[in-house]
Amino acid sequence: MALEESPRIPLFHAASLMGPMGLPRLHQSNIDEASRRSFSRRSKSTGRTQVYTVSELQFATNGFNECNILGEGSLGTVYRAKFPGGKILAVKNINLAGVSYREEEKFLDVICTASRLKHPNIVALNGYCLERGKHLLVYDYVRNLTLHDALHIDVYQPLSWILRLRIALGVARALDYLHSAFSPPVAHGNLKAANVLLDENLMPRLSDCGLAVLRPLRSNQAIKSPAADLGYLSPDHGRVGGSSRKKDVFAFGVLLLEMLTGRKAFDGARPTDEQYLVKWASPRLHDNSSLEQMVDPCMKRTFSSKALSRYAAIVSLCIQPSRHFRPQMSEVVDSLVSFSQKFNRPKGGVADGGNNMELDSFEISFRSSNTRFLASPAFSHLSA
Template sequence: MSCFPCFTSKVKKTNSKDANSRSSSESPPHEARNRNETPKADGGPNINVKAFTFWELASATKNFRQECLLGEGAFGRVYKGQLENSGQDVAVKQLDRNGLHGNKEFLQEVSMLSLLDHENLVNLVGYCADGEQRLLVCEYMSLGSLVDHLFEMKPDQEPLSWPTRMNLALGAARGVEYLHEKANPPVLYRDLKSSNILLCGDFHPKLSTFGLGKAKSVGDKMQVSRVMGTYGYCAPEYSRDSQFTLKSDIYSFGVVLLELITGRKAIDTTRPMDEQNLVSWAQPKFRDPKKFPEMADPLLKRRFPEKSLNQAVAIAAMCLQEEASVRPLISDVVTTLSFLVASKEENMCDTTPLPSLPPADSGHEKGGDSSEHTSDHEDEGSDCSKSGSQEGSEEESEEEHQHDHNRPSRDGSEQGDHDSGDECHSAVTGSNEWGSNSSHNSNSL
């Protein structure tokens, strides 16, 4: 895998020392290296984060005790830890020893991760490559993942408000935009899902980078032999041909956006058969704008601007096109979501013009049935603690929005139609700008 040498970074070139020559006269026995120090002298990649000893990380996680375990995914277990010297809380991922990580491959992946720097990506703090041990150390995200606040809420937990949901979608889209269009060469995420969107204390979203070590730089087309996606989020072309492009990430983002809109899981086997696959359930509704309001999460209790809902559904529909070439670029998604969020969320003026989108009705009734390709069913996104209650996500006053604590069930009857008529229709059929841009750029993938 490429070491991504074209990334802009500020790595200092220093005289490397042998990795095994750490005498106590040079540094404390378990002291991590300086952030800018190159880890190897044999032509290995430059790494812009700390190299920890296994002893340090064992100490930080109380010898990897069960009480510190945050979750377990396809590549290993994730523990909460606290660094002894700084007191910083971190998430420590102990990679499976039976995985495919040789020392050279692992260090190349760490090098790539260390060069990624964006406010919507989880920050890599350091790594460990002692003997056969392979560990990654990332910043700890105190509110866990999107799953904890959308699908696995505590009884006394408030549902996410509409403005918060759109802010989360925008933050996730900006993280993908950085990987696709700002990183050089571009990076494919390949496993975008709600459990990989992690949250800070102020509900600031960041994409987990634990799985990014397996991401690839983008060629004309990338064919993969190892399954990386998750069933329900995989694009049709990945399921059919094991081919993955930038537009495959767009599809996965569309599934996440649809989850935020509807409060439904991508795959939910507890629902009736015809509702178990979220995208298959939504596709017929995309073709009838009058049904958009009934797609909204019942827990929202209709507390959303209908114009904003219509536009969000239209964005999701475009991202979920079966034909990859007509899906939008992630920069287009960011632009439109930015406009929605900037339009004062709860009090969006009806006279404010919204960017128009091309028709979502492409005649693909089963575009979201992402296959019999059963990818990683384990959630990588349990990388962080499932703690905390929502802080500051509701900006509405109590006087205006008093409600009882017996929230309506998502399994209850669906909301009735709003006769949104021309407004809904214009949100989906305004112009072909996105489709033409996406088609024009698809050849560059």
Template sequence: MVLDPRLVLVLFIGTCILAINGDTDPNDVASLKVLFQSMNSPSQLNWNGDDPCGQSWQGITCSGNRVTEIKLPGRSLSGSLGYQLEPMSSVTNLDLSNNNLGGTIPYQLPPNLQYLNLANNNFNGAIPYSLSEKTSLIVLNLGHNQLQQALNVDFQKLSSLSTLDLSFNSLTGDLPQTMSSLSSIRTMYLQNNQLTGTIDVLANLPLDTLNVGNNHFTGWIPEQLKNIIQKDGNAWSSGPAPPPPPGTPPAVARNRNHKSGGHSPSDGGSSDGGGKKSGIGGGGIAGIVISILVVGAIVVFFLVKRRPKKSFNDVEKLDNQPLAQNEVHEMNSMQTSSVIDLKTFDTSATPISLKPPPFDRHKSFDEDEFSNKPVIVNKPTKVKKTVTAPTNVKSYSIADLQIATGSFSVEQLLGEGSFGRVYRAQFDEGKVLAVKKIDSSVLPNDMSDDFVELVSNISQLHHPNVTELVGYCSEHGQHLLVYEFHKNGSLHDFLHLPDEYSKPLIWNSRVKIALGIARALEYLHEVCSPSVVHKNIKSANILLDTDFNPHLSDSGLASYIPNANQVLNNNAGSGYEAPEVGLSGHYTLKSDVYSFGVVMLELLSGRKPFDSSRPRSEQALVRWATPQLHDIDALAKMVDPTLEGLYPVKSLSRFADVIALCVQVMSVMFHLNFYLVNRLYITCFGSLIEL
């Protein structure tokens, strides 16, 4: 009998609620306590007890039993924001400006925020993509921090945003095209960053104030923005701007009577003395021009139709020009693949037969003209992909990486995975990075375009728990990826290769690692579009930084390498694969969840997923452990002995319940199970870390 996961969710939430007393919503209490601890437990706040609303905690505003505002500007707060703000679904105002808070801005933020002010702190890393889903945002102020990387936010749903301040950071890359959807924006501060490209995407926004000074913007300033923009410190193009593309509506200057009291230049038409308009208006001139164009087109059409045949030279001229619609019908009857507009064939859609139809040699060509032209029969033309090198990551040379890795010496080898070896790279400026050298058997030398496309896709993945790609190298047929380096190495080494200098992972750290990887998978599965199936989740691909925050490595790699499934299937038998992967060879979102459950079981037991040194009945970890997950006595005997019993029994039991949900038979597992797993962690995390 399989227990309905939805019923399990209700039971778990119920037990979590019972575990916390007080009038304030228990989710809000647990979230504020995690926030308090993450901010180094500031004594000046006097957050004591378990009832923020009833006890009137400083900076906390409530409505009923729900927290609605957290306003703590200028309180000399330090530390970070933690990882459990999302359950606070009634919070609309979060103001922690003018403090000394740092770290990355958490991906999980209150879902219904209207005002978010984190200005004048020390936040670093990327702006979280999750802000794309905060549809109620009116004011977003992240100015005066140390934020980096490209502005990877989708603004399409932020139609209520009125004020955006990202000034005085280190943001790079072009402005996203989705900024054109900011239909309510009035104030925008982007100055003192490293932004590039043009600002054309801002041209038609209803802005009153715009500051883009001290960036690397280029191109021309749109006419609509010239009266409001602060622009110094950029490389603007000089001279008159090029005309807009055909069909572009004319620029309309904004009426700013509320500021200047005058009329905009476009308010009135041309006048003559006493105000009489000229005899021919703009509409009349346009009508004349259009009439001339139409008549000219008709004349050209009949001249072309009267030509009995095309010469060979005419055809040569057409080779590099798109075909008019009426000519496409004619050319379909010819066996001249060089003339067919290949852009009409979408190779990613349903396969299309490129076999040319029979052609009549005498229909459009003279025989003597065409006989000298080579003809390729029944051979489809291969469309060469045009791949643009990514601009948001650095391109390294082979020489740079050889110097940094000691010519890829064994002493710098960090590990070897399914796709290649990873080396430690020490650069002159003191920066340490990790370099993955992809095996030629995985990505052959002649697949450079595929590699650049792979890099471009992976460079778009930004999450605090996903290892960040910072660069790449594609030279002399070699393909290398450069990632951020994490000092504490992999979770596999920490669990299974302890040395005299490392201490065992405490229970809090294990739960923190599980939660971080759950969030990384939620990002890959639910936020990325299309979803990214990792395919290779294992403890060796979970890297730990100095604070034991987990970072999932190789994210996206298996999704974009053409023969990745074959490579991974060749390495089967590790114990992480879901049963259906072994049967079909196909990876899915559900198989990722299964592998995640195996990692959790690894964290709980300290055992390897498959260990041939153990008795036969205990070699396969999932098979051995699953029957014991709901037996509290047997569960206690399964726990990693290095923990020495230092864990809360209730937390252990819930941890085991989540594992059971992940590794159950896939045929009865529905997709929302992973959503359920993540929500279980968020809801119960306060109880899970009790010691």
């Protein structure tokens, strides 16, 4: 269990970058400048992360103009930023106020971790800014369409089963990378449909990886987490000694349910006994008749009873109340690959486990439909 309970904070420590821990507490502006310059030297030597100035980001976002807002979350606001030469990035303004030297170190630890995350299904950190009391993260821009939008906003064409499975597998592989391939292991900490971005090919890109650790540092003026997030929380959420990675597994199970049913993880507009998706769906997962009735009526394709039961079995394991009975994400990936291979039989060849699932005219129609960002009940784009 040693690996499972390892901390989420990365191998690098900001203290080693900024000097001995015995340094006296500095004035906030001095902390920012010392931190920025020190991490800047390391970043430039590794070529991993670019250091931006506040002036550069103000120019790119037109003074953080509200017209450039992509979304808002519990950690702050995300802006569309256009740089000289036409490059588009996303700037996340983290709401931290009056942080101490040690808290500044934690923020730099998060940057160190995020700068090392390299996976095709994870939104890459492009750079950061620590200046004038600002805490800004600069990410690659992924068109502002989230899985939440695609599932729950009527203007979009419904996603077919094949496409939903491909998205699920991409998210699962991203989590498996964080939990197993990355060293030391990291938990996402805030997995939800609004944090799964879909690119121009409708491939999933997981955002806000590892940022949940910053939540205790946010200012009193920070935006509170939306009520919808409650639907993704596992029964062991908040317990001392609980595994954050096993909480990710639970949240992923909720995501699978969301894609199966077309329902939100939490929906306050529904009757009380149907508001929490997991609570409503759990007793129905083992009854074939109820299971078939749960399937999103908007989907073009349907499962056979056998395939539906196999999918429900994966969901059921992920949302186990006890974390000890939830599988590792590597096991979930294997199960989804096996399921996808059996379910998806392309017209002209053998299934490949989800990497190149054939898109039918329905998915092409979705891809070409109106994808202009629309405000949704859950905050969109890097919305931790």
